[in-house]
Amino acid sequence: MPDAPGLELIAHEVNGRHDGAIVGTTFEHGQAALLADPEQIRAVIAYLKDAPGHEYRFLASVHGADYLPAEPRFAVHYELLNMPRVERLRVKALVPDAGAGSLPEVDSIVDIFATAEFQEREIWDFFGIVFRGHPDLRRILMPEDYVGFPQRRDFPIGGDPVIFTNTEDTVPGWTK
Amino acid sequence: MEIERTKLRGLSPLDQPTSPEELRVRQTKARDMLRGDLEGADLDEYVESRVMTTTLERAQNWARGNSLFPATFGLACCAIEMMSMVSARYDTARFGAEVFRASPRQADMLILSGRVSIKMVPVIRRIYDQMLEPKWVLSMGACSSSGGMFANYAVVQGADKFVPVDIHIPGCPPRPEALIYGILKLQRKIFGNPDLGWRERYRAYGTEEDERPGQAGPLSVARVGATPADGIVESRGPAPTEAELNAPIDHPELTGHEAGDAYEEAADDERVTTSRPPAAWGKDA
Numbered sequence: 001m002p003d004a005p006g007l008e009l010i011a012h013e014v015n016g017r018h019d020g021a022i023v024g025t026t027f028e029h030g031q032a033a034l035l036a037d038p039e040q041i042r043a044v045i046a047y048l049k050d051a052p053g054h055e056y057r058f059l060a061s062v063h064g065a066d067y068l069p070a071e072p073r074f075a076v077h078y079e080l081l082n083m084p085r086v087e088r089l090r091v092k093a094l095v096p097d098a099g100a101g102s103l104p105e106v107d108s109i110v111d112i113f114a115t116a117e118f119q120e121r122e123i124w125d126f127f128g129i130v131f132r133g134h135p136d137l138r139r140i141l142m143p144e145d146y147v148g149f150p151q152r153r154d155f156p157i158g159g160d161p162v163i164f165t166n167t168e169d170t171v172p173g174w175t176k
Numbered sequence: 177m178e179i180e181r182t183k184l185r186g187l188s189p190l191d192q193p194t195s196p197e198e199l200r201v202r203q204t205k206a207r208d209m210l211r212g213d214l215e216g217a218d219l220d221e222y223v224e225s226r227v228m229t230t231t232l233e234r235a236q237n238w239a240r241g242n243s244l245f246p247a248t249f250g251l252a253c254c255a256i257e258m259m260s261m262v263s264a265r266y267d268t269a270r271f272g273a274e275v276f277r278a279s280p281r282q283a284d285m286l287i288l289s290g291r292v293s294i295k296m297v298p299v300i301r302r303i304y305d306q307m308l309e310p311k312w313v314l315s316m317g318a319c320s321s322s323g324g325m326f327a328n329y330a331v332v333q334g335a336d337k338f339v340p341v342d343i344h345i346p347g348c349p350p351r352p353e354a355l356i357y358g359i360l361k362l363q364r365k366i367f368g369n370p371d372l373g374w375r376e377r378y379r380a381y382g383t384e385e386d387e388r389p390g391q392a393g394p395l396s397v398a399r400v401g402a403t404p405a406d407g408i409v410e411s412r413g414p415a416p417t418e419a420e421l422n423a424p425i426d427h428p429e430l431t432g433h434e435a436g437d438a439y440e441e442a443a444d445d446e447r448v449t450t451s452r453p454p455a456a457w458g459k460d461a
Contacts, residue, residue: 142330143295150329159327160334 056080126151241366247283252290291319
C-alpha cells in the first residue's frame, strides 16, 4: 500500500499523462485510493497496469457502491494489486446519477482485465451501472426478468412486514 | 345383529406360548388348518386369532406413513441438520423415513431445508411436480416457512407461496429431533388423524388473513379468543357461536397425556378393529 505522499505522487504522475483523470485522493485507515474521472477510467487502469514503477497486474476486485445523499451518487471501486511488491491501490470512479429514466454509464475494462467481466455484470445487476463495451452485459445473480436494481439505497428492502404483539398498534395498516 | 369384538389375548399368535404343550397344540392346529382338517368352532377360533380386519385405505395409509422417502434436496444450512437426522445418532430409520432418494420420481416427501431464493422457486416447483402422488412437503426452519431473517428482495417470504406445505417446523435451524417430530406429525396426518391446528387449539378464530370490513389489505394479527361480536368476516365457514366457543374441546391431544397415550395405544393395536375411539378418551384415567 503506498503511503499518503506516495499516493499524491501517483496522482500527479497519472494526471501528467492523462490530464484531469484523477480528481482527488483519499487516504483513510492506511488505505490509499485514487478518485478518478469515470470518462478516463480506462486510461487510468491501463496506465497503472503497465507503466514501469506501478505494474499493478492483478485486479483483485471490482465492486459498486451507492452513496445516495452524496453527489456524485455512484462509484465503481477497482482494487489493484501488485503481487511482487504486495502493494494494493484502490481506484474509485465516481459516477454521477444519470437522472430519472436513464442509467449511469462507465467504460468497461474487460479487455484490460478479463476478470472484470463477471464483476461488472454483478455491478450492473445490483446497481444498474451500464458498462460500455462489455461483451455480455446481463444479470448474473438475480433472475433475468427481475425489475430494478436491489442494492441501490432507494430500493425497498422487501420482505413481508412482521407483526409482534408489541408492535401491532404501531405497524401501519396492520391494526384493527 | 350386534357384533361384539373382544381382544383375543392368549390366542394371538403374537403372544408367546406359555408352555411347550401349548406350542405343540398350535403347531398341530396349524397343520390341520393347512390340510383342511380344521372345522367348526376350532376353525373359527383359529381364524379369529390370526386374521385382522381393517379398511384398505387405513392399511394403505399405514404403509405410506411408515415408509416416507424424502428427496435428496438441501437448500441451506438447515440441510446440515437434515443430514444428521439420518445419522446413527438421531436415526429416522426408526420411523421409516431414512432413505433419501436421489430422484424426485422415487421420493414422496420434499423437505425444504433452508431459505428459498427467488431463483430457486422454479427449481423446487419442478422437483415437486416431478414427484409422484401422494407427496408431502415439509417446510423446515424459519426461512422456508416465513422468510425468517432474510426479509429482503432475494428470498421468498414463505415457501407456501408456491407449493402446498403440509408441516411447518419452527427453528433456526430446527434440531434433528424437531425435524423428526415434524415427520411424526406428518405421519399422523397421513394416517388420517391429524393433530389440531393452532386455531382450534388456541381458539384463535377470526385470524384468517382476510379483509375485514372497513379495512383493505391482509390481516394476520393473532387475536386469541375473538368472538363473532368482533365483526370479523369468516370466509371459511360460518362463525362459531358463543356456545361453541365455550364448549370443551373434545380431542385426545388436549385431554392430558394419559388419555393421549390410551388413544395412541388403541391406534397402534391393530387387533382392536374398531373405527370408534375407546370410551376412555377425554377422561383422565
